[in-house]
Amino acid sequence: MKKTLLLVDGSSYLYRAFHAMPNLRNKAGEPTGAIFGMINMMRKIHQDFSPDYMACIFDAPGKTFRDDLYPDYKGHRPPMPDDLRAQIEPIYQTITALGWTIIAQPGVEADDIIATLAEIARQNDVNTIISTGDKDLAQLVNDHISLINTMSNERLDREGVKTKFGVYPEQIIDYLMLIGDKVDNVPGVDKVGDKTAAKWLQEYSTLEKLIEHADELKGKVGENFRAAIPQFGLTRELITIKQDCDLTGFYHQLDDLLPKPQDKDKLVELYNQFGFKTFLREVSGDDKAIPEQDSRKVDDLPPAPATIHYEMITTEQALQKCLETITQAEVVALDTETNSLDGMKAQLVGLSLSVAVGQAWYIPLAHNSAGLLEEQLDKQKTLALLKPWLESPKLIKVMQNAKYDAHVLANEGISLQGVKHDTMLMAYVLVSNSKVSLEALSERYLGRKGLSFEEICGKGAHAITFDLVPLDKATQYACEDADFTFQLASVLEKKLQQERGFIDTYALEMQVWPVLFRMEHNGVKLNEQELLQQSNELGDVLHKLEEKAYEMAGEAFNLNSPKQLGEILFERLKLPVLSKTSKGAPSTDEETLTKLAQDYPLPALLLDYRSLAKLKSTYTDKLPKMINPKTGRVHTDYAQAAVVTGRLSSSDPNLQNIPIRTAEGRRVRRAFIAEDGYHLMSADYSQIELRVMAHISGDKNLQTAFAQGQDIHRATAAEVFGISVDNVTAEQRRAAKAINFGLIYGMGAFGLASNLGITREAAQNYIHLYFQRYPGVAEYMEQTREKANRQGYVETVFGRRLWLPEIQGAKGPRKAAAERAAINAPMQGTAADLIKKAMVAVQQWLDTEQLQSRLIMQVHDELVLEVKNEEANQVRQKLPILMASVAQLAVPLLAEVGEGENWEQAH
Template sequence: MKNKTLLLVDGSSYLYRSYYAMPNLRNQSGEPTGAIYGMVKMMRKISQEFNPDYMVCIFDAPGKTFRDELYPDYKAQRPPMPDDLRVQIAPIYETIEALGWTLIAQEGVEADDIIATLAEIARQNDVKTIISTGDKDIAQLVNEHISLINTMTDERLDREGVKHKFGVYPEQIIDFLMLVGDKVDNVPGVEKVGEKTAAKWLEQYGSLDNLIQQADKLTGKIGENFRQAIPQFALTRQLITIKKDCELPETYRQFDQLVPKAENQEKLIELFNRFGFKTLLREVSGDKDAIPTEYAHQDTLPEIPKEVHYSMVTTPEALMMCLTKIQEADSVAFDTETNSLEPMKARLVGLSLSIAVGQAWYIPLAHNSAGLLDEQLDKTQTLDLLKPWLESDKPQKILQNAKFDAHVLANEGISLGGVKHDTMLMAYVLASNKKVSLEELASRYLGRKGLSFEEICGKGASAITFDQVPLDKATQYACEDADFTFQLAQVLLPKIEAYEGFKTIYALEMQVWPVLYQMERVGVKLDEQELKQQSDDLGKAMMALEEKIYTLAEQPFNINSPKQLGEVLYERLKLPILSKTNSGAPSTDEDTLTKLAADYPLPALILAYRSLAKVKSTYTDKLPRMIFSGTGRVHTNYAQAAVVTGRLSSSDPNLQNIPVRTEEGRRVRKAFIAQEGFHIMSADYSQIELRVMAHISGDANLQKAFAEGKDIHRATAAEVFGVNLEEVSAEQRRAAKVINFGLIYGMGAFGLASNLGISREAAQNYINRYFSRYPSVAEYMESTRSKAHDQGYVETVFGRRLWLPEIQGAKGPRKAAAERAAINAPMQGTAADLIKKAMVAVQHWLREQKLASRMIMQVHDELVLEVKNEEADRVREYLPRLMSEVAQLAVPLEAEVGEGDNWEQAH
């Protein structure tokens, strides 16, 4: 008969993991909820995975334990529990019990002792125990009845597993920990004895007692340290040994009391509503439309209709009625359904329209499942009829991601006009840190959930395209899209109009999307032969590096395998282990290899090899395959509502991440060319974020340097190092450049020291001198930190609101990172606003002048144009002027122009 199983969860271990792993989640009342959410997910997952016969979650109780009496400094170095975590303890206890777990937190002993006692009782009753923890101390409990599971790494330890991980068996773990100590609990070990030495000694001598008896055989300083530590061993053994005989209430000794209970659904619904856990609320309630109270009751929430009227348009009479109504309406929500999500390839399958809450029509045009063709209107005739309305400039259309729909219609020969609102851009302006999909927005602002794309099309290899969806389901889905979009515009518009900054930025974003659409539509021409040659050259360079790598490694191996690379670096060559992965393996990531490369040649070669491989696989091999056959060009997609700071991001292909610091990366740009009769022109804002800093901070010295047209890095060097401008050395200018850019990214003394290769003291002196010369910059940084903490956001010069959810309540490194982001976000966000304004201005001028030249790329602070040769003089003259005049800052804006046969020459 199969043994029954007891599952014991170290709740205190889970607690801290959840708190530090989850983002700084808060409900509508501002209560922190991240640790609660993490605990719920972990507890539900592990109980479902193991389906135990008995299960208990054990926490450390507040107050002192017997170990504190033995050793007053026990755990003295542990920082106090963060306030944001402390306030989540009570609701965590409440939630775990509602999930059906028995919960124990007993004063006077630690969670480990209760776990050991329950495991011992289980052994006596022939019950197998699984302990879920990340605490290595508990490894001492492992035997044929007890095993460990670490859910963060999915590591499972039986007796042999403990030996493999620590180098000693479970029965030796206490001796092992007495030798190495426990820094977390402030338990002293033997000075200079690490895990490898401790494991080697215990393998040789068997136990600490045997080692003590032969202590005189240990030579050198480490032997002296061991002998000096012997008197403390009696104490450390008591501190490290986990008790297996705690006095527990009789309830917990009767295993029939530890059987998993049914989830308290009513209580969980109440709690998940309070915490704002949307997905969990739907799961536990079984109601796919369930929305937490904080999402379902917004001030401007339109009344949800008691019934909806969704219709399928399949007759000429119905189409004419629909057309008449949309022509007369003030606002029409409009959406396309397609057979693809690739803008240049997507073909129209159907159209949905809504002019009132709860009312929508779907016009199917190209569903091709068996028997559907006869039920639909003729696509060509229908589009001919709708084309005048679709192309009308009358501002009445409301869309969710209008840029995509414009591409879809263009593929059908229709030029979309009259876009009044884009709900995706509205939501992005209001909260750029949150998702902006229609499904997410409907849930957040309407308290509505419709059919999901996966529900009707499936996912993975078995997924179907929308043109294969049955008409009844397609109608429901498409009409919901139009209906929800119509409602969202009603909810979001008052929020936009409530604040001048929102109105300004939304107006800008609505001007930007048609510019991006045109750029995407035009695409970029590539020199395929050039890319092929580059791929060949990169392949040869990689082969040459391989030979050098194998020579240094003294053997061939798979360079792309972290496991094999780790074996070569750390086991064969004995390089120092600087960091480890989550699974405990020595790391071979880029940061680690970069540090090792300072002293060892092989890591440097590996980094060089990876750099070449990335350029080859990502660009020279891949770009030719992405050329669209219909145009002979590549057509990237600019995500307008994806980056918190307002920056654009590019994908399929990503044209913004082509390396510029390596020769190979720069060479890729050589393959970006113009069509015959044109050439490439590039205009790049000069030191835009530093100029924004000068404007925002109001620092007189910084503004003066820009106003006088000085080399800003040379001017900063003169200020920081106290020398005349003409006397600034190249090294001083380089250091000043690092300081200038580092400080606007929130860099501290440690980062500056690392970057410049100097001591932290010297770096701090540089920073102090910088701030003494530019005092308003220091004041700006301090006031920005304070405002960000108070408000939870910062703003750009033009009113774009940049939310920083991590800034409030975060501690330690997370707090520092959030503060760095707060300092930099106004600069980066304002730079994003400026380049968007420039795109709009340049596009307007090109159209007004009726020029054939056109913008083809936007990369960070740079605009790239394909310029007709005969128009070059005019564009060269006006382009920097247009870019510099988009805003009046306290310092002049400057744009530098270059041109050539390809992007590399122009840049």
């Protein structure tokens, strides 16, 4: 058999490792995620192929010959992140110690070096395997050279290239010239995508022949092609990979690329430095070897499945066999495919199921592509057969974002039960600041990559819905979803078991999602006429503000145009330029206008105008359009795994951003009403974050004030100014309130001075006095800064881990901001935990009592219920008790209840 040269596209691996891994750091705070990912990938590919020769190729720093040809080459690429740059040299050291040869040649790219080495190997009758995710390298594939993508287990020979791209390797350069390369900023033909490029080359064979027939290309795309012809010479030079690089100094003969013995002493040193426990144990042979630097438990990626078996079910016999299998299985991964991201409107297109790693079924039910209908089982009959399994609480399912799937199945009259694990929530609890999409989780925790949604459905204006996807691709995509979810559930469950805080937090999140599902499904009723009236009135006010702005400026202008606004403010009125945009123009952003508004009337008016215009466009105009025609209500979506602190976020519509500090903003809440026979009831935690501060800090004076039921701001003023509570003035209470809330958010003397309109020295004195009277708060803040810097995260009272990726390695303002976030995060996170506990407790009570009253909204520290009028006394009495008793803190929890015909009255 021929010998094999394995070439790894190190630059491709580098970014993949950096983005796939969580924010790992050693005890010294140095980033190590990319290093860990690179080691994993390099070890695995070496083990998989056992090559005769091998090298890892990187892009060298500095410009290449392509930059000289085209100054805008790769012009859109952002600079390498600092945390990745810091890991380059350690990665080089580690890969070298693992026995690899590293090559990085200035003036050319990694692709050019790879092509040169592959050509040398061909001349020496050696086959080459190139490990990369870069499509450009497909132009090199021939009988001696193939590509492997380790993330997707995709291997491309000549026919594989044709299957993937629609063209053969010798046509790839022409293909890339047509579609361009957005990543490298190489221009292609405008509006020509993969399908058009492949179609043309299948018909005309080469770009040269296509140019000869350019006049035959019809429509706008033909015009675009003819317009692009003059640039093709440059594009070809940019896209064509060199195969004749001068590698003197790095390489002389193939034997230079023989695998070298591992430098175990160096690896032990490096693994100790990085804190890689598993790797250290392996290389040292000592099961007890745990580096002092080990600050985070990280495990190897699980082995990829030996075989992949995905099956499309289109016969009743196959369905019955599948049903028997899932009914008897201990656990089944379930996923739905739909035609919409809106769970309330989505229609079920198909179901995928998995009971073992590498195995899955897809049951297409509503694909609408031509010729597909006869290949599918009857949707209603199939769902009727599956319904007992789907609704059984005893038959265990694992899912990714179960809340969404529950909506989809509810639309089909099915009440989903038996969900044991939600991999999205598992990952969120483990690392709350990382992406939790199935694609991201599979890459990070499994080292597996499947088809992306964009690959099969496209994006933008030309995107198709899933029901139009061909069944072969739909089966592959859907089965991967179920397969990956099945494996993830097992991997992530082991990680959750490592910490008590993980277990408790995850248990809470799994109780919360069914409550959120019901709240979303309930929705809230709107008074459309009220919103219409508010929109009309806001329109009149905005018109008057425009006229007044014209009068102040001395001419009419577009208040929404930054360019025209800049000309009025800085050229005509000669206001001072406080900051500039990235393009060098004077800034007119909100922060700038707020500073200018302190001294000039027009910026103040513009701020009012923007606030009211946003209120009108976002709420009074938009909310009526968001009413679901089937239910007559609006149904927000609560994102449960989006905010680092554990808070929920609301969208479509965003109920949490309705302004409450202005009369106009509060008035919007007047449009949120109840059904006939019901009214709204609001329960709001009182000063929850201050109470959490009192508990966490352990400060006795602060705890005493809350225990005695004092006005906390008045009590603070009395402490700070050394006077009795009865003698506190309104101004002193306002200052104390600013200090209380400011310190929660890590505000310093400068911020307090700005807030109160006093000197920085006076503000610093206030803070000094505050810490004298509340020493526990000062101690908490200092300990939290130290702990966050040391371990990269803080925790809530209940053990929720809140990651702070900016705090380690950051300097200056970024560091200060990260430390402020660290101080506030435990309070925000604990408040988030408390309101979630309250939601669960209230819903359980409503169910136990079999009441018709229902939860309909959660906004910050507030729960809103639509209460049956006959149940009002019962709910009014029980609600604050339930909310106050969800946890026992060092200070009492207090929930205040209001009610009315609309949300404004109830709040």
